[in-house]
Amino acid sequence: MKDYLLRPDPADPRLTERVVGRDHTGAEVAADVVVERPLTLFLNGQEIVTLMTIGDHPDCLAVGYLLNQGMLRADDTVTDIEHDPDLDVVVVRTARATDYEAKLSKKTLTSGCAQGTVFGDLMEDFDAADLPPDAKVRTSWLYALTRAINTTPSLYLAAGAIHGCVLCEADRPLLYMEDVGRHNAVDKIAGYMFLNELAAADKLFYTTGRLTSEMVIKTVRMGVPILCSRSGFTAWGVALARRADLTLIGRARGKRFLALAGEHRIVYDADPEAVAEEPKAAQRKAAVT
Amino acid sequence: MKDYLLRPDPADPRLTERVVGRDHTGAEVAADVVVERPLTLFLNGQEIVTLMTIGDHPDCLAVGYLLNQGMLRADDTVTDIEHDPDLDVVVVRTARATDYEAKLSKKTLTSGCAQGTVFGDLMEDFDAADLPPDAKVRTSWLYALTRAINTTPSLYLAAGAIHGCVLCEADRPLLYMEDVGRHNAVDKIAGYMFLNELAAADKLFYTTGRLTSEMVIKTVRMGVPILCSRSGFTAWGVALARRADLTLIGRARGKRFLALAGEHRIVYDADPEAVAEEPKAAQRKAAVT
Numbered sequence: 001m002k003d004y005l006l007r008p009d010p011a012d013p014r015l016t017e018r019v020v021g022r023d024h025t026g027a028e029v030a031a032d033v034v035v036e037r038p039l040t041l042f043l044n045g046q047e048i049v050t051l052m053t054i055g056d057h058p059d060c061l062a063v064g065y066l067l068n069q070g071m072l073r074a075d076d077t078v079t080d081i082e083h084d085p086d087l088d089v090v091v092v093r094t095a096r097a098t099d100y101e102a103k104l105s106k107k108t109l110t111s112g113c114a115q116g117t118v119f120g121d122l123m124e125d126f127d128a129a130d131l132p133p134d135a136k137v138r139t140s141w142l143y144a145l146t147r148a149i150n151t152t153p154s155l156y157l158a159a160g161a162i163h164g165c166v167l168c169e170a171d172r173p174l175l176y177m178e179d180v181g182r183h184n185a186v187d188k189i190a191g192y193m194f195l196n197e198l199a200a201a202d203k204l205f206y207t208t209g210r211l212t213s214e215m216v217i218k219t220v221r222m223g224v225p226i227l228c229s230r231s232g233f234t235a236w237g238v239a240l241a242r243r244a245d246l247t248l249i250g251r252a253r254g255k256r257f258l259a260l261a262g263e264h265r266i267v268y269d270a271d272p273e274a275v276a277e278e279p280k281a282a283q284r285k286a287a288v289t
Numbered sequence: 290m291k292d293y294l295l296r297p298d299p300a301d302p303r304l305t306e307r308v309v310g311r312d313h314t315g316a317e318v319a320a321d322v323v324v325e326r327p328l329t330l331f332l333n334g335q336e337i338v339t340l341m342t343i344g345d346h347p348d349c350l351a352v353g354y355l356l357n358q359g360m361l362r363a364d365d366t367v368t369d370i371e372h373d374p375d376l377d378v379v380v381v382r383t384a385r386a387t388d389y390e391a392k393l394s395k396k397t398l399t400s401g402c403a404q405g406t407v408f409g410d411l412m413e414d415f416d417a418a419d420l421p422p423d424a425k426v427r428t429s430w431l432y433a434l435t436r437a438i439n440t441t442p443s444l445y446l447a448a449g450a451i452h453g454c455v456l457c458e459a460d461r462p463l464l465y466m467e468d469v470g471r472h473n474a475v476d477k478i479a480g481y482m483f484l485n486e487l488a489a490a491d492k493l494f495y496t497t498g499r500l501t502s503e504m505v506i507k508t509v510r511m512g513v514p515i516l517c518s519r520s521g522f523t524a525w526g527v528a529l530a531r532r533a534d535l536t537l538i539g540r541a542r543g544k545r546f547l548a549l550a551g552e553h554r555i556v557y558d559a560d561p562e563a564v565a566e567e568p569k570a571a572q573r574k575a576a577v578t
Contacts, residue, residue: 017524021549024428026557031547036502036525052502052525139313160540161499161521180501180523210450212469213325213341232450234469235306236325236341251449258320260310268315 006192007176010158015054032159036180042091043071044098054155054162054179057188058083061179062090064191068218070125071100078195126217131225131245132201133264140270141204142228144171146252149206150278154178156208165189166206167198167224173206174198182209186218193222200224207231211250216240226265228252233260254278295481296465299447304343321448325469331380332360333387343444343451343468346477347372350468351379353480357507359414360389367484415506420514420534421490422553429559430493431517433460435541438495439567443467445497454478455495456487456513462495463487471498475507482511489513496520500539505529515554517541522549543567 009015016032023029040050041062048071053061059081066072077095084090145168155162155178163182167175167189177188186207193200200223207215207229213236219227220240227241228249238260241248247262255275259266298304305321312318329339330351337360342350348370355361366384373379434457444451444467452471456464456478466477475496482489489512496504496518502525508516509529515536522539527549530537536551544564548555 019522019524019527019549021547022552022555023548024544024546024561026555029547031522031549033522033524033527033549036523159521161501161523180499210469212450232448233308233320233322234325234450235308235322238308238322255313257313258310258318259312260308260320260322263311266311266315272313 002172004152004176005174007152008154008156008164008178009056010153010155012056015056015155016159034155034159034162034180038088040087040089041065042089043100044091044093046098046100048100051184052180053184057177057192058090060177060188060191060195061184062092062191063194064187064189065184066092067190067194068187068221071098072194074194123217126220126240126244129220129223129244131220131223133245135201135225135247136265136267137204137226137228137247137249138171138267138269139272141168141171142249142252142257143255143270143275145173145204145206145228146230148173149176152176164208167193168204168206169202174203182207183214183218186215190218190222204228210234211237211241211248213237213240216244216246216248220244220246225262228257233258291461293441293465294463296441297443297445297453297467298345299442299444301345304345304444305448323444323448323451323469327377329376329378330354331378332389333380333382335387335389337389340473341469342473346466346481347374347379349466349477349480349484350473351381351480352483353476353478354473355381356479356483357476357510360387361483363483412506415509415529415533418509418512418533420509420512422534424490424514424536425554425556426493426515426517426536426538427460427556427558428561430457430460431538431541431546432544432559432564434462434493434495434517435519437462438465441465453497456482457493457495458491463492471496472503472507475504479507479511493517499523500526500530500537502526502529505533505535505537509533509535514551517546522547 017035018030018032020030036052037055038050039053039058041048079095080093082091149166156164162178163185164178165185166173175189175192177185179185203224204226205219205224210231211229211233216237226247230252233250241261245262247265249257249259251258254277255272306324307319307321309319325341326344327339328342328347330337368384369382371380438455445453451467452474453467454474455462464478464481466474468474492513493515494508494513499520500518500522505526517538519541530550534551536554538546538548540547543566544561
């Protein structure tokens with residue numbers, strides 16, 4: 001299989017920290033834990049938000065955040081991205097003049113381990129989305145993808161307590177981003193896709209997190225027709241996926257999965273009984289929540 | 290063991306919805322998924338926020354949210370709480386006149402599956418907190434608590450994809466709240482404690498979620514000296530717990546756990562080898578993320 005375009009770099013010393021504590025026997029032990037750091041995002045002259053992030057790919061995170069909040073449009077030209085690692089600031093500049101003062105004053109805290117804040121008019125774009133009805137996902141791809149993702153070296157495997165999102169094409173995982181907040185991992189993928197002009201219509205989005213409303217909204221906004229997770233569903237996530245005709249596949253572990261929307265895109269070409277159960281070491285237990 | 294003061298009611302028909310989809314064999318199957326609904330919160334005359342929640346205990350959620358955002362003080366008198374289930378609105382009224390317009394305009398999106406928004410001055414109260422140094426947690430209590438919590442009927446066991454938080458005293462779980470967003474579950478417990486005048490200094494807080502910075506901040510704000518989770522840590526969560534001398538115990542599953550702050554409160558009175566591993570059915574896999 002061809003390698004990822006981008007994959008986690010668990011050896012990056014900036015992303016984890018070694019701390020010493022005591023285990024259940026009272027013995028002193030060391031553990032690696034993931035780092036969170038603030039990143040303050042400016043769009044042109046305006047301060048938009050401070051995000052807590054592991055700090056890799058600040059350019060992708062900044063652009064993806066703005067895209068997924070509707071502050072950057074698909075046809076916008078990004079003229080410059082400056083990241084100052086000492087000040088923890090990233091500035092995105094666009095050809096179009098922007099002003100989101102009114103937008104910034106209206107907010108909804110969403111549920112899930114998710115974005116937290118959705119600015120007012122996300123749903124307008126949602127209903128305008130047009131996912132390709134003839135995109136397909138083969139069950140043999142699903143099995144190959146989850147096996148590949150689960151065995152890719154990652155911060156999750158090294159330190160736990162982190163979310164992963166993976167953009168895939170057929171049976172190949174392309175972009176694998178991680179972050180403490182799942183929303184950041186999604187946004188980094190959206191930003192990378194924008195900056196590198198990757199198409200969305202032939203992709204599948206995989207997440208370790210739950211299939212909540214905002215995960216569905218973001219996937220639909222990105223134009224990706226298939227969303228897959230090893231975790232479960234919420235009712236609103238299912239309802240929105242059905243409204244947008246997004247293929248929603250959850251609880252995907254070993255040979256099992258459950259599709260609750262857009263099932264017409266699934267091609268059952270693999271024999272589930274021939275699929276091995278997940279190896280113990282690859283199982284995400286409850287470490288990521 | 291004495292029963293909970295409050296425990297999940299997974300049979301409440303408002304909390305889950307049955308949806309039909311297809312499984313990995315292509316067969317039609319039904320699944321229960323948790324419901325998310327909006328709840329718009331007013332403090333006196335001011336609209337504060339719209340939360341997405343499963344919708345149980347709106348009074349506790351409203352009061353706990355305001356407390357944990359520093360908009361309601363420990364010495365405030367709540368004169369009235371009105372919940373309108375048709376409008377999805379809850380109004381909290383206080384004896385003191387409140388005005389948080391300036392506060393509402395400044396926000397930080399936090400990481401984790403967490404709050405999402407932290408208003409500016411949370412950290413001031415954090416540093417003023419004074420957790421009791423002589424509170425203790427026995428390892429025998431930890432083992433008894435995790436066993437009791439894992440076997441309590443819950444929305445998690447019924448439908449998955451939900452977070453749980455439990456307020457405990459010695460080896461007894463007292464309050465068990467669930468919500469799609471972990472922050473809501475915490476806030477509901479904080480609200481219940483305020484409305485029922487429960488003390489915090491002799492309690493332990495258990496969460497299914499990760500031990501991130503905001504989880505630590507909320508626990509310290511609540512005045513609870515011990516925070517325990519089956520999930521992992523972030524570096525900032527550990528640093529803040531050490532700064533506040535909060536006892537931070539993570540990765541608590543079966544006989545194992547890891548303490549990364551405030552270890553002096555742990556009394557090792559149980560033989561870990563005598564503790565049974567978790568039964569398979571009680572294991573939270575990655576369904577909650």
